[in-house]
Amino acid sequence: MNQELLDRLGRVTEEEQRILDGTAGIEKKLYASGEEFTIDYAKLLETGQLITVRTHTRFAHFPMHRHNYVEVMYICQGSVTHIINRKKIRVSRGELLFLNQYTRHEILPAGRNDIAINFVILPEFFDVASEMIGTNNVLADFIVNTLRQDERRGEYLYFKVADVLQIQNLIENMIYSLISQKENGGEPFLLQRMNRINQTTMGLIFMYLLEAVPKAGTMEPDSYENMILMTSLQYIEQNYRTATLTELCAGLCLPSHTLSRMIKKASGVNFKELLQRKRLNKAVGLLCDTDLPVNDIIDAVGYENHSYFHRIFRERYQMTPKEFRNRHRKDSRIRL
Structure with missing residues (x-):
């Protein structure tokens, strides 16, 4: 990954600084509404958005939780360990973890040099990717299952693709594009074009991931x-x-x-x-x-x-x- 972008992503956030100062842990109110720890896309996405990115919060244990959106974690540097169904999954640099809606998991504390990006995605974002990859494959099944709202059928896909240069380049371009949109805004027609590009980029990532299916860990429904x-x-x-x-x-x-x-x-x-x-x-x-x-x-x-x-x-x-x-x-x- 480009070092300038990596340095930018590795900056300590206000939330992380409070954790380091010992004044706070994971602040659930930043992520969820109500008593149950279900991270709410409404807390993270602007009205009308289908996708955004945020850096994973380090230095603290993320307790058991779920999301009402699809989460894709990409590891830029170091590693992050998830626990899904009592199974530890250590996701390392260049690897991808797709977590479907309502999949319950927890995340062990990450260190300063463990830099990860979370893609927050609503199911509609995958419409273009769905058209591009066709049917009867593990990713097509995953897209279908993004509609599921049954937490008992939580699903994940884990891809060890650090050595697939095309995927690494596409992911980096997508991260840069989404961060730039988030920070700078832009003219409507330019945002429209970039959103189309990002949806198509995700489709291309999926097409390359299909070649990497033997490298994937899965938990699949019927x-x-x-x-x-x-x-x-x-x-x-x-x-x-x-x-x-x-x-x-x-x-x-x-x-x-x-x-x-x-x-x-x-x-x-x-x-x-x-x-x-x-x-x-x-x-x-x-x-x-x-x-x-x-x-x-x-x-x-x-x-x-x-x-x-x-x-x-x-x-x-x-x-x-x-x-x-x-x-x-x-x-x-x-x-x-």
């Missing part, structure tokens, strides 16, 4: 459920404007109650919610990427009832589509 859910997601991706559960059931030769139950079990949400998420994600892209009137966007993503669209949009983003467009252009933040 493959048949994955196949059904992956097929459903592909159908929604390709047909989100007109998709129906009835048509999908016909294609899979399954009764609607059986398929509904399997989708709900595999992803934690039903078919209608998966379709709604895809349509809203496409709508947000059009709001940020184009000057199309809102009503035209509503039609373009498959909603005939405009009032219904406005209601569900407000429920998800706490603002109207027009307010969302104006706010993100004003604040130079664009969600893809």
